Amino acid sequence: MITNRKHLLGLEGMTSEEITRLLDTAESFKEVSERPVKKVPALRGTTIANLFFEASTRTRISFELAEKRLSADSVNFTVSGSSVSKGETLRDTAENIQAMKVDMIVIRHSAAGAPHFLASLLEASVVNAGDGAHEHPTQGLLDMFTLRERWGNFDDKKVVIVGDLAHSRVARSNIHGLVTMGVEVVVCGPPTLIPIDIERLGVSVETDLRKALEDADAVNVLRIQKERQAAGLFPSIDEYARVWGVNSRVLERAKPDCVVMHPGPMNRGVEIAHDVADGERSVILDQVTNGVAVRMAVLYLCSGGAAIESTEETEAAEAKAAKGKQVA
Amino acid sequence: MMLKLANLNHTSYLIDNVTIVDPAKNTMYAGHVAVVDGKIDAVERGRAKEASLPIYDGGGLHLAPGFIDIHVHLREPGYEYKETVASGTLAAVAGGFTAVACMPNTNPAIDDPSVVEFILKQAKIAGRARVYPIAAATKGRKGEILSEYHELVAAGAVAITDDGSPVASAEMARRVMEYAAPLGIPFIEHCEDMAASGAGVMHEGFYSTKLGLKGIPAHSEEVCLSRDLLILKSVRGAKFHAAHMSTKGSIQLIKRAKEDGLPVTAETAPHYLCLEDKDLVGYDTNLKINPPLRGADDREAMIEAIKDGTIDCVASDHAPHAAHEKQVEFNAAPNGSVGLETMFPLLVTHLVKPGHLTLPQTLALITHKAAQCLGVPGGTLARGVPADLVLFDPAETWTVSAASLHSKSRNSAFLGHALTGRVKHTLVDGVNVIPAKVGV
Numbered sequence A: 001m002i003t004n005r006k007h008l009l010g011l012e013g014m015t016s017e018e019i020t021r022l023l024d025t026a027e028s029f030k031e032v033s034e035r036p037v038k039k040v041p042a043l044r045g046t047t048i049a050n051l052f053f054e055a056s057t058r059t060r061i062s063f064e065l066a067e068k069r070l071s072a073d074s075v076n077f078t079v080s081g082s083s084v085s086k087g088e089t090l091r092d093t094a095e096n097i098q099a100m101k102v103d104m105i106v107i108r109h110s111a112a113g114a115p116h117f118l119a120s121l122l123e124a125s126v127v128n129a130g131d132g133a134h135e136h137p138t139q140g141l142l143d144m145f146t147l148r149e150r151w152g153n154f155d156d157k158k159v160v161i162v163g164d165l166a167h168s169r170v171a172r173s174n175i176h177g178l179v180t181m182g183v184e185v186v187v188c189g190p191p192t193l194i195p196i197d198i199e200r201l202g203v204s205v206e207t208d209l210r211k212a213l214e215d216a217d218a219v220n221v222l223r224i225q226k227e228r229q230a231a232g233l234f235p236s237i238d239e240y241a242r243v244w245g246v247n248s249r250v251l252e253r254a255k256p257d258c259v260v261m262h263p264g265p266m267n268r269g270v271e272i273a274h275d276v277a278d279g280e281r282s283v284i285l286d287q288v289t290n291g292v293a294v295r296m297a298v299l300y301l302c303s304g305g306a307a308i309e310s311t312e313e314t315e316a317a318e319a320k321a322a323k324g325k326q327v328a
Numbered sequence B: 001m002m003l004k005l006a007n008l009n010h011t012s013y014l015i016d017n018v019t020i021v022d023p024a025k026n027t028m029y030a031g032h033v034a035v036v037d038g039k040i041d042a043v044e045r046g047r048a049k050e051a052s053l054p055i056y057d058g059g060g061l062h063l064a065p066g067f068i069d070i071h072v073h074l075r076e077p078g079y080e081y082k083e084t085v086a087s088g089t090l091a092a093v094a095g096g097f098t099a100v101a102c103m104p105n106t107n108p109a110i111d112d113p114s115v116v117e118f119i120l121k122q123a124k125i126a127g128r129a130r131v132y133p134i135a136a137a138t139k140g141r142k143g144e145i146l147s148e149y150h151e152l153v154a155a156g157a158v159a160i161t162d163d164g165s166p167v168a169s170a171e172m173a174r175r176v177m178e179y180a181a182p183l184g185i186p187f188i189e190h191c192e193d194m195a196a197s198g199a200g201v202m203h204e205g206f207y208s209t210k211l212g213l214k215g216i217p218a219h220s221e222e223v224c225l226s227r228d229l230l231i232l233k234s235v236r237g238a239k240f241h242a243a244h245m246s247t248k249g250s251i252q253l254i255k256r257a258k259e260d261g262l263p264v265t266a267e268t269a270p271h272y273l274c275l276e277d278k279d280l281v282g283y284d285t286n287l288k289i290n291p292p293l294r295g296a297d298d299r300e301a302m303i304e305a306i307k308d309g310t311i312d313c314v315a316s317d318h319a320p321h322a323a324h325e326k327q328v329e330f331n332a333a334p335n336g337s338v339g340l341e342t343m344f345p346l347l348v349t350h351l352v353k354p355g356h357l358t359l360p361q362t363l364a365l366i367t368h369k370a371a372q373c374l375g376v377p378g379g380t381l382a383r384g385v386p387a388d389l390v391l392f393d394p395a396e397t398w399t400v401s402a403a404s405l406h407s408k409s410r411n412s413a414f415l416g417h418a419l420t421g422r423v424k425h426t427l428v429d430g431v432n433v434i435p436a437k438v439g440v
Helices: A016-034 A058-069 A090-099 A114-121 A137-151 A169-180 A226-230 A237-244 A284-302 A313-327 B085-094 B113-126 B149-155 B170-183 B206-211 B218-234 B248-259 B296-308 B343-352 B359-364 B368-374
Strands: A047-052 A073-078 A104-109 A125-131 A158-162 A184-188 A218-221 A259-261 B013-022 B027-036 B039-045 B055-057 B062-065 B067-072 B097-102 B130-136 B159-161 B187-189 B240-242 B264-268 B389-399 B418-428
Touching (some): A016 A058, A016 A137, A016 A169, A016 A284, A047 A058, A058 A073, A058 A104, A058 A137, A090 A104, A104 A114, A104 A284, A114 A125, A125 A137, A137 A169, A137 A259, A158 A169, A226 A237, A259 A284, B013 B039, B013 B359, B027 B359, B067 B085, B067 B368, B085 B097, B085 B113, B085 B418, B097 B418, B113 B149, B130 B149, B170 B187, B170 B218, B187 B218, B218 B240, B218 B248, B248 B264, B248 B296, B264 B296, B264 B368, B296 B343, B343 B389, B343 B418
Parallel strands (some): A047 A073, A047 A104, A104 A125, A158 A184, A218 A259, B013 B062, B067 B097, B097 B130, B130 B159, B159 B187, B187 B240, B240 B264
Antiparallel strands (some): B013 B027, B027 B039, B062 B389
């Protein structure tokens, strides 16, 4: 059996069994959100603090809904700007919150490693809701959940991640998770936004989007931050949109059933064309729906909950594969 | 009956029953030392015979010239909550160092003779290690106006640098070298191209990509070093010392410059010999250092450069920071690790034990060779020099902990490391300067 994790700091180092178990558990929780009464008592009596040191709308709401649907008691702590500029250190903030007997902490922070720092200091479970350019593990899991829902499994698939790889935590979590599940991952973007030695994470680099998309089963379009242009990393938004923007013409290179994902919020007309964002291939809203289920599974398992999947793993996997095919 | 060294209370005496390590002569042998009026009078093979002087028992320990660390941040004046001249020199003698050179990134910077005099006075009051102040190359370390080198040297400064920052412009670097040349003092450069480093917090490579931390490329150091070496070619009489070298590319540049006969010396720090960027997995802020811990290739190149002499000496870059400053997000933490008390055992553990160098060759890096880089005396067992001595056990293994350190700050990159080699007694001018109640 796989031991429970106390923290979810990243997808790096997670085994395919662990990822499968998380996705299976999320599948069970997804059904809860479809009910008229969207609530289970799984985390009744558990207190969760959502510490958001960086602006976020959908991730924060998604975690909040996941917590409420698990019957946990949750509080939100939102600070704009870093803890340093506010005067109180991250350590003091976290220790104060722990002193109020909080069981779990969900943290979003602009500094890579901030969740690791808390995990080393606190007794509480720590769930990383995005740390700097490091990882965003629940986003990685919800992207994989969405893909598995479409595909049934991860066999013989190719995923292209396009955009600002250098500053993207979404990209890193996707890469760790997908590579572990045996998916071929190609990253694409301006060379100035591809970090050094990224190949060693098990991906290939292709700066030409048309070539990258050749026979792709899915493309994950990353948000381009306008401040990267101001920092001199690419010349203009217009040129970016022309060369690396995902539109229906360039998607002709991909497989006909190629799925289009975006972690949001989208810059329509920049990294993704309107018609693609709203088109048949888009699973962008499915990602958002699935985010709640995945976060329910993460919180549940990190709180010490037993895996919901039965021990007949083979049977269950086969059943799911069959179900997945029907959906696809 | 022999006396105990812990109770040393003479100025003229013998230390018997020791293994002499003489790095300047590259020898090691069983012997004894005679100290007369705080100066070395004789170093001889074999046991001491009947003598008129009191005899102290060296207890079979190794005896060597006191170590010299030419790159230390004592933080005083201005940052006394991190370290003071007194606490820093206590850490120094606990680590076997009888002399340290302190860097000018204090507040105010060491850009005025009064600051040099203040530091020397504090060192005298502390009464532990010798302190050699290094003055700021430019006023306030701002890279705009030259400091008054003649005044500073007259007050006791031994070199110039803007360490902590580079002298950013090529024009100013040239003027610094020109103006310092007639004084015979070295210009010590902190080689870094600030634009290339940008907001970087660790070495740029696979691990910065993996950890999502902004990288500092190797060429940030190399661009500045190569610029200075080009300038050095055209400035007659200048002496140049490259501080804390960390990359393979820098080693190639230094090697080439030495082959061309340029007056260049170079130092590295122990952490570049035994830690790498991959050790930052886990985001331990005690390992956040500038220049950053580099890749495996760089580390291996640094060991080779020590073996072939491209690197002249090792200095700790002892950089104390208070606990609350390091217990923050990785991006927000200040750079640096304390190093005075771990340098000697790190060199034994990572150079002597694997067989890269012998013990005398290793100690040369922190004795006479270090002194030569800075142009200060010390580091030898020559007759008539001050009896600055260290006695150590090269085989004792100990584990570095916050409690084992004497510096005011405990931000060591080596907490938890099991190291071999431990200093037992440190003598300056023949006087035991490790207080008994502190011990080591």
